[in-house]
Amino acid sequence: MSSALVAAILVLGAAVIVVRRRSVAIALIAAQSFALGIGALDLASGRSDDFLVASLVLLTKAAVLPALLLVVMRRTREARLVAPAASALVRLAAVGGVALIAAALIPPLGLGDAQTEHTAVALVLIGIAIAVARRPAFMQLLGLIVAENGVSLLAISVPGGLSYVVELGALFDLALVVTVAAAFTQRIHLELGTGDTELLRGLRD
Amino acid sequence: MTELVGTLAWVVPALPLACAAALQATRTPVQADRVNVVTAVATAAVALALSATLLARGGDAPLRGELYLVDGASGVFVGLIAVIGLCSALVSPAYLRTAGRSWFSAGRSRHWYYAALYFFWGALLAVPIAGNLALAWLLVEATTAASALLIAFTGRRHALEAGWKYLVLTTLGLSVALLGIVVLALGLSREGHQGLAALDWHALERTASGLPERPTVVAFVLILAGLATKIGWAPVHNWLPDAHSEAPAPISALLSAALLPTVVLVAWRVKATLDVAVGGGTAGALFLAFGLASLIVAIPFLWRALPWKRLLAYSSLEHMGVIALGIGFGTPLAIAGVVIHVAGHGLAKALGFYAALPLLRSDPETARRAPKGVLGPSPRTAAAMGVSLAALGGLPPSPLFVSELLILLGGIAAGETAVVAVAALALSLGFLGLLHALLEGVVGPPAERRHRPRSRTERPIAIMTAALGAGLLALTAATVLLPGSAFVDRLAGGAL
Numbered sequence: 292m293s294s295a296l297v298a299a300i301l302v303l304g305a306a307v308i309v310v311r312r313r314s315v316a317i318a319l320i321a322a323q324s325f326a327l328g329i330g331a332l333d334l335a336s337g338r339s340d341d342f343l344v345a346s347l348v349l350l351t352k353a354a355v356l357p358a359l360l361l362v363v364m365r366r367t368r369e370a371r372l373v374a375p376a377a378s379a380l381v382r383l384a385a386v387g388g389v390a391l392i393a394a395a396l397i398p399p400l401g402l403g404d405a406q407t408e409h410t411a412v413a414l415v416l417i418g419i420a421i422a423v424a425r426r427p428a429f430m431q432l433l434g435l436i437v438a439e440n441g442v443s444l445l446a447i448s449v450p451g452g453l454s455y456v457v458e459l460g461a462l463f464d465l466a467l468v469v470t471v472a473a474a475f476t477q478r479i480h481l482e483l484g485t486g487d488t489e490l491l492r493g494l495r496d
Numbered sequence: 497m498t499e500l501v502g503t504l505a506w507v508v509p510a511l512p513l514a515c516a517a518a519l520q521a522t523r524t525p526v527q528a529d530r531v532n533v534v535t536a537v538a539t540a541a542v543a544l545a546l547s548a549t550l551l552a553r554g555g556d557a558p559l560r561g562e563l564y565l566v567d568g569a570s571g572v573f574v575g576l577i578a579v580i581g582l583c584s585a586l587v588s589p590a591y592l593r594t595a596g597r598s599w600f601s602a603g604r605s606r607h608w609y610y611a612a613l614y615f616f617w618g619a620l621l622a623v624p625i626a627g628n629l630a631l632a633w634l635l636v637e638a639t640t641a642a643s644a645l646l647i648a649f650t651g652r653r654h655a656l657e658a659g660w661k662y663l664v665l666t667t668l669g670l671s672v673a674l675l676g677i678v679v680l681a682l683g684l685s686r687e688g689h690q691g692l693a694a695l696d697w698h699a700l701e702r703t704a705s706g707l708p709e710r711p712t713v714v715a716f717v718l719i720l721a722g723l724a725t726k727i728g729w730a731p732v733h734n735w736l737p738d739a740h741s742e743a744p745a746p747i748s749a750l751l752s753a754a755l756l757p758t759v760v761l762v763a764w765r766v767k768a769t770l771d772v773a774v775g776g777g778t779a780g781a782l783f784l785a786f787g788l789a790s791l792i793v794a795i796p797f798l799w800r801a802l803p804w805k806r807l808l809a810y811s812s813l814e815h816m817g818v819i820a821l822g823i824g825f826g827t828p829l830a831i832a833g834v835v836i837h838v839a840g841h842g843l844a845k846a847l848g849f850y851a852a853l854p855l856l857r858s859d860p861e862t863a864r865r866a867p868k869g870v871l872g873p874s875p876r877t878a879a880a881m882g883v884s885l886a887a888l889g890g891l892p893p894s895p896l897f898v899s900e901l902l903i904l905l906g907g908i909a910a911g912e913t914a915v916v917a918v919a920a921l922a923l924s925l926g927f928l929g930l931l932h933a934l935l936e937g938v939v940g941p942p943a944e945r946r947h948r949p950r951s952r953t954e955r956p957i958a959i960m961t962a963a964l965g966a967g968l969l970a971l972t973a974a975t976v977l978l979p980g981s982a983f984v985d986r987l988a989g990g991a992l
Contacts, residue, residue, distance in 0.1 A: 401682045401711045415675055419668050431664055438671040446678045450685045453630075453678065454692035460634040461674065464641075468667050471641040475648065475660050478599060482653055491657035494738045496797060496806065 292330040292448065294406055300326050300444060301410045304437045305386045308421050309379045311372050316433055317360045324352035327440055331447040344455040345447070348462055356436065356469055363473045364429065367480035373427045373487045382424055389416045407448050414441025428479050428486040432472045439465050498559055504546040505564040505625050508574065511539050512618030519610040528606045529589035536585030540578045543621055547575030555982025565627030565697050568983045572835055573624035573761055576842045580754045581617040583960065584746035587850055588613065590956055591744050594857055599651035609649060616642040616750065623758045629695045630677055632762045636726060637670050639755060647743040658742035662735040669725020669732065676718025683707045683715065700769040712773040716766065720782055723763045727756050729786040729820060730793035733813055740809035748805055749849035752812040753842035760816065764823050768990035783824030784915055790817025791922040798929030801866035804855060807933055808848045811888050814926050815841045821919055822903040830906025831988040832978040833899040840887065840895035840971050847964040848884030851877055854957050869942030876954035878938045880961040885938070887968050889930035890923065895971040902979065
């Protein structure tokens with residue numbers, strides 16, 4: 292996979308922690324999944340089974356899931372944007388820190404392509420950071436997808452590819468979790484009148 | 497024999513899915529509850545048949561198929577999940593009759609509940625049978641969606657908070673575990689082992705010694721850290737007390753008594769297969785670290801006057817820590833203790849959660865504060881709570897007394913005296929905390945004068961206490977058979 296494409300996948304994922312508009316965040320996720328899909332198709336060229344699986348994954352992640360997210364967004368309109376826990380600059384600095392830590396701490400994983408290895412690990416950490424740092428339930432849901440895209444980046448780079456049973460199984464699980472998370476997002480919005488998870492902090496010991 | 501086991505290995509996880517479909521065809525709540533009884537008994541019967549067949553094989557080598565691997569551990573876990581699933585399904589109608597508000601519309605709430613319950617149960621039954629690391633991961637991840645819906649079933653604010661936290665944290669944790677599996681697959685691919693079969697448990701065990709050490713250690717740490725989130729080991733346990741306390745009681749029982757130990761089994765199999773590549777010391781040390789951290793974090797909460805289900809949740813944290821210690825020690829004595837502990841904890845903890853049904857019905861305030869003096873107004877509920885707490889605290893003749901003793905002795909045999917000393921101290925403090933809860937919550941003076949519930953409403957919990965209490969005593973009696981048996985030696989040897 293070209294280093295420009297890998298860099299684009301990283302930047303698109305990192306941008307999700309910065310943007311405030313949900314529609315922009317969905318577009319970023321769709322673009323990231325599309326770039327990942329293009330990379331997977333490129334790596335699978337010449338292997339018809341893998342190419343088919345990569346196409347299915349691309350269609351689901353870059354089209355079906357973003358469409359589902361758009362529906363959820365339309366059904367959970369916010370009167371005003373949820374106030375962020377920290378400014379965009381602080382969040383961006385945090386993401387940069389996470390990416391640097393990933394690059395510094397993770398030893399070679401055996402792929403022989405340090406950029407892809409570091410980007411994959413950084414995306415998983417960025418996904419976790421999005422879920423922790425963003426207050427809207429909807430944005431936390433996007434964090435799950437960014438983390439999963441990080442894993443996918445490494446998975447498609449494995450020589451010979453992962454088994455399509457695993458790839459399709461993981462895709463099914465992701466679709467299931469995103470669907471349930473989308474249902475939660477709607478229900479939380481219905482219950483609280485907003486998707487702000489700061490209001491969901493009643494359970495303490 | 498092999499053919500029968502092979503057939504059962506496919507039927508056991510598939511049957512609950514068929515049952516879920518059958519339940520969707522029911523038209524009235526009464527009809528759904530009746531069909532649920534039939535389908536639950538059928539599912540449990542088939543699963544118990546598989547469990548009994550596997551346990552009867554003793555220390556024989558595991559049986560393998562294309563996607564399954566069944567051994568003695570599979571027998572123990574499938575049996576446990578069958579029993580807990582059956583009990584949870586049987587007490588569910590009583591919960592649903594008094595549940596009140598639900599996330600779903602009144603007309604469909606039972607259908608959604610049963611669909612999610614059977615999907616969850618089916619995925620759980622499949623995990624101990626899965627013959628492949630990636631497949632086991634897929635199944636563990638598949639439990640998340642269904643169980644999250646069940647945790648938030650009431651649709652109330654606290655239930656939504658607990659369900660959402662569980663969904664997000666465990667999904668992220670499992671993403672980390674999947675990253676570890678991909679790193680492992682990368683190492684295997686470099687050694688010429690590709691495809692799904694490379695991640696089969698027995699294939700991994702054979703090829704592990706040839707894997708590069710550093711990436712394999714990274715893979716192992718990522719897999720274990722990710723699974724720890726789902727198990728609820730400290731310090732990644734934040735979702736556990738909330739989910740256990742807010743879920744419907746039958747689901748709390750399934751989460752604590754079946755889900756947590758089942759994911760521990762996956763972690764145990766990862767350790768058994770990758771020990772050679774990671775270094776037995778490193779793998780064991782990680783288990784010991786998670787075990788001690790869980791024990792130490794749980795103790796202060798066991799001393800506090802917590803609502804009943806929250807107290808049980810922190811007790812789960814403690815007991816998952818004990819199981820981690822046993823696996824970390826890895827000696828035959830400790831492994832015998834682990835097997836008994838998994839089964840004993842499951843039965844005792846499930847009984848405790850089932851006792852929450854009549855407790856919350858007679859005194860709904862106990863959802864938010866510690867119960868007090870339940871014995872006077874609700875003697876049968878108090879008996880269930882007492883049996884559960886005494887067993888969980890490790891009061892003889894509880895099987896957990898024997899299992900904890902075996903694990904500690906196993907630790908001494910492994911030369912981990914310092915860890916054993918800290919664990920023994922933590923277990924003693926945990927016992928005192930639960931004893932305090934027993935004295936204050938069950939036999940102490942009641943908080944206020946309450947109406948005595950009709951004896952009819954307490955009859956199901958009395959039956960459950962008798963059945964699960966008998967199971968606990970039978971388990972204590974069976975403990976004499978385990979240490980030194982070929983069954984335990986095979987598990988301790990880690991051969992898959």
